[in-house]
Amino acid sequence: MxxxxxxxxxxxxxxxxxxxxxxxxxxxxxxxxxxxxxxxxxxxxxxxxxxxxxxxxxxxxxxxxxxxxxxxxxxxxxxxxxxxxxxxxxxxxxxxxxxxxxxxxxxxxxxxxxxxxxxxxxxxxxxxxxxxxxxxxxxxxxxxxxxxxxxxxxxxxxxxxxxxxxxxxxxxxxxxxxxxxxxxxxxxxxxxxxxxxxxxxxxxxGLALVDFIVEFEGQAAHASGDPWNGRSASDALELYTTGINYYREHIKPTVRIHYHIQDGGQVVNVVPDYSKIWTRVRDTNREGMEKVWKHVERIAEGAAIMADVDYKISLVSGVHxxxxxxxxxxxxxxxxxxxxxxxxxxxxxxxxxxxxxxxxxxxxxxxxxxxxxxxxxxxxxxxxxxxxxxxxxxxxxxxxxxxxxxxxxxxxxxxxxxxxxxxxxxxxxxxxxxxxxxxxxxxxxxxxxxxxxxxxxxxxxxxxxxxxxxxxxxxxxxx
Missing domain, CATH: 3.40.630.10 (Zn peptidases)
Structure with missing residues (x-):
């Protein structure tokens, strides 16, 4: 009723x-x-x-x-x-x-x-x-x-x-x-x-968009006992997000970049050998979005080089x-x-x-x-x-x-x-x-x-x- x-x-x-x-x-x-x-x-x-x-x-x-x-x-x-x-x-x-x-x-x-x-x-x-x-x-x-x-x-x-x-x-x-x-x-x-x-x-x-996953793989080690034997995937992730955030000053006002850290390491006393981040780039048209997208992927490569780790980029999807x-x-x-x-x-x-x-x-x-x-x-x-x-x-x-x-x-x-x-x-x-x-x-x-x-x-x-x-x-x- x-x-x-x-x-x-x-x-x-x-x-x-x-x-x-x-x-x-x-x-x-x-x-x-x-x-x-x-x-x-x-x-x-x-x-x-x-x-x-x-x-x-x-x-x-x-x-x-x-x-x-x-x-x-x-x-x-x-x-x-x-x-x-x-x-x-x-x-x-x-x-x-x-x-x-x-x-x-x-x-x-x-x-x-x-x-x-x-x-x-x-x-x-x-x-x-x-x-x-x-x-x-x-x-x-x-x-x-x-x-x-x-x-x-x-x-x-x-x-x-x-x-x-x-x-x-x-x-x-x-x-x-x-x-x-x-x-x-x-x-x-x-x-x-x-x-x-x-x-x-x-x-x-609206805005064109692309989503992709960046994964970094390094070498685990004891964070205090022998950190010199580790290659931190978490370091690479932090360098990657830092690079993105410095890049924001040099993109057009129509661009949006978002990210979500999905894995930054599991415990504090281990140098993380794996990290994962979901990244999203937008702009008012596909052409502008693609230019930023490809540069953000290069930032991931640079972060991997600086942290001496491997990296992998996987496309999720994107829209016009x-x-x-x-x-x-x-x-x-x-x-x-x-x-x-x-x-x-x-x-x-x-x-x-x-x-x-x-x-x-x-x-x-x-x-x-x-x-x-x-x-x-x-x-x-x-x-x-x-x-x-x-x-x-x-x-x-x-x-x-x-x-x-x-x-x-x-x-x-x-x-x-x-x-x-x-x-x-x-x-x-x-x-x-x-x-x-x-x-x-x-x-x-x-x-x-x-x-x-x-x-x-x-x-x-x-x-x-x-x-x-x-x-x-x-x-x-x-x-």
């Missing part, structure tokens, strides 16, 4: 925004809105299940199964374990062109488990949590795909809808192997969204910046303007303000106003995503939808808290409607698809896409 009441509150808070708009929409768009509303209870329950599963990269067994099972129950043809990844799948309905894809993520982040309360309070201390809102992500996309499926089934639309269950976005970038497998090669246009602190069309490209499509973004923008902003209850605003207070953010509550589509910046900052690689093989339209209050630190407990309650649920259902409405446009308007593809071709130019992914199978089980 509590869940039913919650769904009614969510539905009531969103529906009035439709009546406020005088823009006319066709029956197909009304139908997808109604479809999401009709399934709001089931979609919310599915999201909460994934929120509670809290599964990390390539271990999302329960989450992937829940989504795939739901898709099968809705009449989709599901292919599980695609691209050599047990938790990757596709769900398809219809036949022929156009083929419209939609992306759905569902992995959590380590160490962020949190109750649905506005102060830091782990649900399962030390366990993962959905600090990027991916429990909402996959469900909203599948809700949108289901609404389109119903129209194809009824003969209102023609073509194919394909949902992609894409795992491991937070660590290994699972879409890279799905792209390599050719799973996007026949898609006309792809839809994507992401939980956010604001609602808008996403027309910023997003190839923005403003033509598709404009179509999405018109649907956002029709839907209007999400409205919130006094209780939700109070929850949001307590989140902001706890995270030392400006206490302004939560908002979801629809601004005009912003300009695409040449050098934006922010995060990285394997959606970038999808966007280099198929035109991709992207959305951000409000699922947490303004100023909320992302990849934190605060996002987890919002993603398991009504603030996150509202953003999820809103995203499903906006995505489905835009997909209706894509099916109905051949000229729109042609313009989207023309922009894609122009922006890509003569660049030949090649994924930054090592040979061989995905690194399943390496967590």
């Amino acid at each position: 509590k869940r039913i009441i919650t769904s009614l509150i969510i539905l009531a808070s969103v529906l009035p925004t439709y009546a406020q708009k005088k823009v006319k929409i066709n029956s197909q768009k009304k139908a997808v809105i109604q479809s999401v509303d009709d399934k709001s209870e089931a979609l919310t329950q599915l999201s909460d299940k994934i929120w509670a599963f809290e599964e990390v990269a390539f271990q999302e067994t329960q989450s992937a199964k829940a989504l795939a099972d739901y898709a099968e129950a809705q009449g989709f043809t599901v292919k599980r374990g695609v691209a050599g990844i047990p938790t990757a799948f596709t769900a398809e309905y219809g036949s022929g062109a156009p083929v419209i894809g939609i992306l759905g993520e569902f992995d959590a982040l380590p160490g962020l488990s949190q109750k649905t309360v506005p102060t830091k309070d782990p649900l399962n201390p030390g366990a993962p949590g959905h600090g990027c809102g991916h429990n909402l992500f996959g469900v909203a996309s599948l809700g949108a795909a289901t609404a389109i499926k119903e129209l194809i089934e009824a003969g209102e639309l023609e073509g194919t809808v394909r949902f992609y269950g894409t795992p491991a976005e937070e660590k290994y970038f699972g879409k890279l192997w799905m792209v390599r497998e050719g799973l996007f090669d026949d898609v006309d246009v792809c839809m994507d969204w992401h939980p956010s602190a604001e609602t808008k069309v996403s027309v910023q490209k 910046e997003v190839l923005v499509n403003r033509t598709g973004g404009a179509a999405l923008q018109s649907n956002l303007e029709y839907l209007g902003s999400i409205s919130y209850t006094d209780e939700e605003q109070e929850f949001a303000k307590k989140i902001q207070e706890a995270t030392q953010s400006e206490i302004v509550g939560i908002e979801s106003k629809i601004e005009p589509m912003e300009e695409t910046l040449e050098n934006p900052m922010g995060g990285s995503t394997d959606v970038g690689d999808v966007s280099y093989v198929v035109p991709t339209i992207r959305l951000s939808a409000t699922t947490a209050p303004k100023g909320t630190p992302w990849h934190s407990w605060a996002v987890v808290a919002c993603g398991g309650m009504s603030i996150g649920h509202k953003g999820m259902l809103y995203a499903a409607k906006a995505l489905a409405m835009t997909m209706v446009d894509l099916y109905e308007k051949e000229k729109l698809r042609e313009k989207i593809k023309a922009e894609f071709k122009e922006r890509k130019g003569d660049y030949v896409y090649k994924g930054i992914v090592p040979d061989g199978p995905p690194p399943i089980g390496n967590n």
Whole structure:
């Protein structure tokens, strides 16, 4: 009963925004809105299940199964374990062109488990949590795909809808192997969204990125008795990080370099013969990123020489910046303007303000106003995503939808808290409607698809896409 009441509150808070708009929409768009509303209870329950599963990269067994099972129950043809990844799948309905894809993520982040309360309070201390809102992500996309499926089934639309269950976005970038497998090669246009602190069309490209592991191997010895017989892998690691940190003064402001020491030695009285560090390099485009990447690899070589140890570099994976499509973004923008902003209850605003207070953010509550589509910046900052690689093989339209209050630190407990309650649920259902409405446009308007593809071709130019992914199978089980 509590869940039913919650769904009614969510539905009531969103529906009035439709009546406020005088823009006319066709029956197909009304139908997808109604479809999401009709399934709001089931979609919310599915999201909460994934929120509670809290599964990390390539271990999302329960989450992937829940989504795939739901898709099968809705009449989709599901292919599980695609691209050599047990938790990757596709769900398809219809036949022929156009083929419209939609992306759905569902992995959590380590160490962020949190109750649905506005102060830091782990649900399962030390366990993962959905600090990027991916429990909402996959469900909203599948809700949108289901609404389109119903129209194809009824003969209102023609073509194919394909949902992609894409795992491991937070660590290994699972879409890279799905792209390599050719799973996007026949898609006309792809839809994507992401939980956010604001609602808008996403027309910023983010950052290209590469991940690699550096391992140093030396000679163990007694740290006091005969240290002269040792060659310290830990020394090499420290020299490596020192080199990186001195290098920071001489890189462009758009560059980001991160590292995580995974093994620096085991005990204090032994000269360590092994060390290991995960390194990440980013920049606003692949070309700039690659230049820094190769220099950082030379720093590892120099550190090994100075410490008189051996070294090994192993590529993990890397992603492209997003190839923005403003033509598709404009179509999405018109649907956002029709839907209007999400409205919130006094209780939700109070929850949001307590989140902001706890995270030392400006206490302004939560908002979801629809601004005009912003300009695409040449050098934006922010995060990285394997959606970038999808966007280099198929035109991709992207959305951000409000699922947490303004100023909320992302990849934190605060996002987890919002993603398991009504603030996150509202953003999820809103995203499903906006995505489905835009997909209706894509099916109905051949000229729109042609313009989207023309922009894609122009922006890509003569660049030949090649994924930054090592040979061989995905690194399943390496967590």
